[in-house]
Amino acid sequence: MDRRTAIQNLALVIGGAVLLPRCSKSNPSAHFKHFDITFDQQTLITDIAEVIIPKTNTPGATDLNLYGFVMKMVDECTKKKDQEAFLKGMAEFEDVPKKMFSKPFAECNKKEKEDVLKSFEKKDNSYSKELQAFYQTVKGLTVFGYTESKYFMTKEIVYELVPGRYNAWYPVKNGKAVAKNG
Amino acid sequence: MSTNTYDAIVIGSGISGGWAAKELTQKGLKTIMLERGRNIEHVKDYVNANKAPWEFEHRGGRTQKMIHDYPVLKRDYPLNETNLDYWVDEKESPYVEVKRFDWFRGYHVGGRSLMWGRQSYRWHDTDFEANLKDGIGTDWPIRYKDLEQWYTYVEGFAGISGNKDNVPILPNGNFMPPMEMNCVEKDVAERFNKFYKEHNRYMIIGRTANITKPLPGRTNCQYRNKCWLGCPFGAYFSTQSSTLPAAVATGNLTVRPWSIVTKILYDKDTKKAKGVEVLDAETNKTYEYYAKIVFVNASALNSAWVLMNSATDIWPDGLGSSSGELGHNLMDHHLGVGAGGVIEGYEDKYYFGRRANGIYIPRFRNLNGEKRDYIRGFGYQGGGGRDEWGRSIPEMSIGGAFKDALSEPGQWTFGMGGFGETLPYHENRAYLDKDKKDKWGLPVLAIDATCKDNELKMRIDMANDAKEMLEAAGVKNVHTFTSEPVLGRGIHEMGTARMGRDPKTSVLNEWNQVWDAKNVFVTDGAAMASTACQNPSLTYMALTARAANHAVEELKKGNI
Numbered sequence: 001m002d003r004r005t006a007i008q009n010l011a012l013v014i015g016g017a018v019l020l021p022r023c024s025k026s027n028p029s030a031h032f033k034h035f036d037i038t039f040d041q042q043t044l045i046t047d048i049a050e051v052i053i054p055k056t057n058t059p060g061a062t063d064l065n066l067y068g069f070v071m072k073m074v075d076e077c078t079k080k081k082d083q084e085a086f087l088k089g090m091a092e093f094e095d096v097p098k099k100m101f102s103k104p105f106a107e108c109n110k111k112e113k114e115d116v117l118k119s120f121e122k123k124d125n126s127y128s129k130e131l132q133a134f135y136q137t138v139k140g141l142t143v144f145g146y147t148e149s150k151y152f153m154t155k156e157i158v159y160e161l162v163p164g165r166y167n168a169w170y171p172v173k174n175g176k177a178v179a180k181n182g
Numbered sequence: 183m184s185t186n187t188y189d190a191i192v193i194g195s196g197i198s199g200g201w202a203a204k205e206l207t208q209k210g211l212k213t214i215m216l217e218r219g220r221n222i223e224h225v226k227d228y229v230n231a232n233k234a235p236w237e238f239e240h241r242g243g244r245t246q247k248m249i250h251d252y253p254v255l256k257r258d259y260p261l262n263e264t265n266l267d268y269w270v271d272e273k274e275s276p277y278v279e280v281k282r283f284d285w286f287r288g289y290h291v292g293g294r295s296l297m298w299g300r301q302s303y304r305w306h307d308t309d310f311e312a313n314l315k316d317g318i319g320t321d322w323p324i325r326y327k328d329l330e331q332w333y334t335y336v337e338g339f340a341g342i343s344g345n346k347d348n349v350p351i352l353p354n355g356n357f358m359p360p361m362e363m364n365c366v367e368k369d370v371a372e373r374f375n376k377f378y379k380e381h382n383r384y385m386i387i388g389r390t391a392n393i394t395k396p397l398p399g400r401t402n403c404q405y406r407n408k409c410w411l412g413c414p415f416g417a418y419f420s421t422q423s424s425t426l427p428a429a430v431a432t433g434n435l436t437v438r439p440w441s442i443v444t445k446i447l448y449d450k451d452t453k454k455a456k457g458v459e460v461l462d463a464e465t466n467k468t469y470e471y472y473a474k475i476v477f478v479n480a481s482a483l484n485s486a487w488v489l490m491n492s493a494t495d496i497w498p499d500g501l502g503s504s505s506g507e508l509g510h511n512l513m514d515h516h517l518g519v520g521a522g523g524v525i526e527g528y529e530d531k532y533y534f535g536r537r538a539n540g541i542y543i544p545r546f547r548n549l550n551g552e553k554r555d556y557i558r559g560f561g562y563q564g565g566g567g568r569d570e571w572g573r574s575i576p577e578m579s580i581g582g583a584f585k586d587a588l589s590e591p592g593q594w595t596f597g598m599g600g601f602g603e604t605l606p607y608h609e610n611r612a613y614l615d616k617d618k619k620d621k622w623g624l625p626v627l628a629i630d631a632t633c634k635d636n637e638l639k640m641r642i643d644m645a646n647d648a649k650e651m652l653e654a655a656g657v658k659n660v661h662t663f664t665s666e667p668v669l670g671r672g673i674h675e676m677g678t679a680r681m682g683r684d685p686k687t688s689v690l691n692e693w694n695q696v697w698d699a700k701n702v703f704v705t706d707g708a709a710m711a712s713t714a715c716q717n718p719s720l721t722y723m724a725l726t727a728r729a730a731n732h733a734v735e736e737l738k739k740g741n742i
Binding site (some may be wrong): 051052053054056058060072073076077078079080114117121135140143144145146147148149150152153154157158159161162163164165166167168169170171172 | 232234235236239240241244246247361362363364365367368404405406413529530531532534535536537543550570579580581582584585586588589591
């Protein structure tokens with residue numbers, strides 16, 4: 001093991017790559033089973049997830065470590081072809097804030113970040129297939145990770161491991177779903 | 183008496199094997215149940231049964247590694263991380279698909295009784311008479327009256343919840359109280375049943391082997407909808423929850439896991455089986471076990487495999503092959519066709535608890551003189567439910583308001599899919615491929631079976647009728663769905679050693695005895711001469727209990 005790898009591994013061990021000093025794009029900061037990504041890219045995905053599911057008076061994507069879930073799913077549950085599209089799309093992503101606001105996503109304010117992501121929600125956008133795939137993957141997995149999180153299932157809705165009963169007609173209270181059916 | 187000698191041998195420990203073991207041991211026979219896979223101990227080995235959804239690494243999904251390792255199982259819903267251990271290792275136990283055939287297997291104590299769908303419906307005389315009337319396959323050697331008391335018996339012990347709906351084509355059973363339809367299903371069913379009152383079409387609550395009242399050693403269903411993980415409450419029928427403890431309690435049962443039965447030992451002088459040869463899957467050592475009777479309950483295809491490997495010095499194609507039908511007439515239910523739509527309103531209503539059951543629409547086609555451009559029919563399973571999260575509103579696609587909307591209940595939906603009868607075709611078959619071997623050096627099955635014209639025509643009605651009926655019952659925006667007509671994916675393999683009236687055209691007689699060896703009984707899906715469209719396991723249970731009773735009577739009389 002060379003020294004650089006050793007330091008990287010150590011950094012991962014002591015609490016995640018976010019502790020690493022900022023490194024260049026040619027210097028991968030997070031190793032997954034099937035690819036590496038840079039520190040900037042980690043930050044990008046974390047930021048996108050937080051814009052989709054922001055911290056309000058309840059926890060957001062960062063609080064719930066949805067970044068970790070998104071990357072686990074991309075790494076382990078996604079076809080190689082789709083991983084490649086994801087990585088290619090991710091590499092293209094910074095062009096969007098640059099074109100819209102002449103700065104990288106990380107330097108955009110909250111409103112600007114939202115505008116960047118909303119541009120993907122427009123049906124007639126002209127983004128490449130890969131760029132679209134990247135955004136939709138991050139969004140889909142962020143939402144999936146959120147609605148399958150312990151926080152969501154126990155605090156936002158009701159999840160009982162052993163319901164013990166079937167109530168065929170149950171009032172909806174406060175506009176909230178009362179139960180997860182899965 | 184040698185330690186390898188018993189009164190009875192049961193090959194396989196799934197739904198029918200468990201029943202055979204229970205019946206034979208309770209009638210006083212020292213019985214050994216041979217299971218090719220590992221043991222799974224009730225409750226203790228249901229390792230994922232008490233996990234919350236968020237405790238699964240991929241939230242219940244499938245990894246690329248799983249998809250790579252399970253090229254067959256990946257084709258449908260069973261492949262996921264929650265009960266992967268219950269499915270066969272496909273690398274160890276391959277088979278050959280001459281044509282695509284989805285074979286989903288469970289090689290362990292309990293077999294697929296741990297993962298089955300639990301829907302339990304009696305057959306009707308229409309089903310038993312169908313082959314004779316249509317001049318297809320072989321006539322069933324039994325009728326409803328032969329099986330009726332056995333249905334009542336197995337329903338009472340297994341615990342089937344259901345409603346006595348008095349549907350002419352679907353006999354009532356010996357039921358526990360039914361599960362309840364949710365508020366939307368009740369209204370849809372009411373409209374449906376009113377609209378089709380004169381047409382003999384009924385929407386009823388599913389009849390399921392989930393108990394709604396306690397049975398000895400078993401707690402009533404807790405509405406977890408996690409049956410396929412194994413139930414810590416024993417609330418659904420499985421070998422482990424139901425027949426195995428009863429058999430063990432007699433003191434007459436020995437269970438031997440890791441025991442691949444390679445052949446039935448046939449004695450040509452007595453024209454009977456004297457026992458079986460077993461390959462220990464862990465040690466690769468060979469053993470012989472001897473008994474007066476042998477029950478073959480390895481599931482339709484593997485029961486045929488055991489027979490094909492047996493007595494080949496007398497019949498090159500195996501024990502029971504003298505008719506030329508062993509391994510032939512392979513059937514399944516064809517499915518993956520139906521319709522779904524949305525229900526307007528009910529915004530202030532929901533339901534609570536996860537009910538592992540749905541609605542059922544019994545067969546209505548080609549009855550009462552109707553003649554479609556195909557024969558037989560299909561039933562539907564489905565249900566209504568409420569989507570889990572908010573409607574997708576474009577301007578609310580990200581951010582705080584979007585996050586809040588995710589916890590709101592969504593649209594009510596209603597959908598159903600058909601289960602279609604598949605006809606027995608001689609050319610739909612499985613046979614030994616001696617060039618390909620499994621991990622233990624044993625020849626594997628090659629499977630060559632397809633849906634044909636009758637099934638394909640039926641599938642058109644399966645889609646259109648679903649749409650028409652849902653619309654009549656007030657479901658909106660109804661769309662149909664269809665899929666490739668593939669056999670196997672119904673996981674209802676049947677017919678490979680069919681019952682009949684004539685040894686020239688069938689493998690088994692009216693008591694499930696192999697014509698060529700009367701002390702060998704095959705009582706799983708292999709025995710079926712036709713499939714009807716009802717889920718078949720309840721009928722295997724009834725056939726098994728009936729055959730076991732007959733076997734013991736014949737033993738006592740000295741006839742076998």
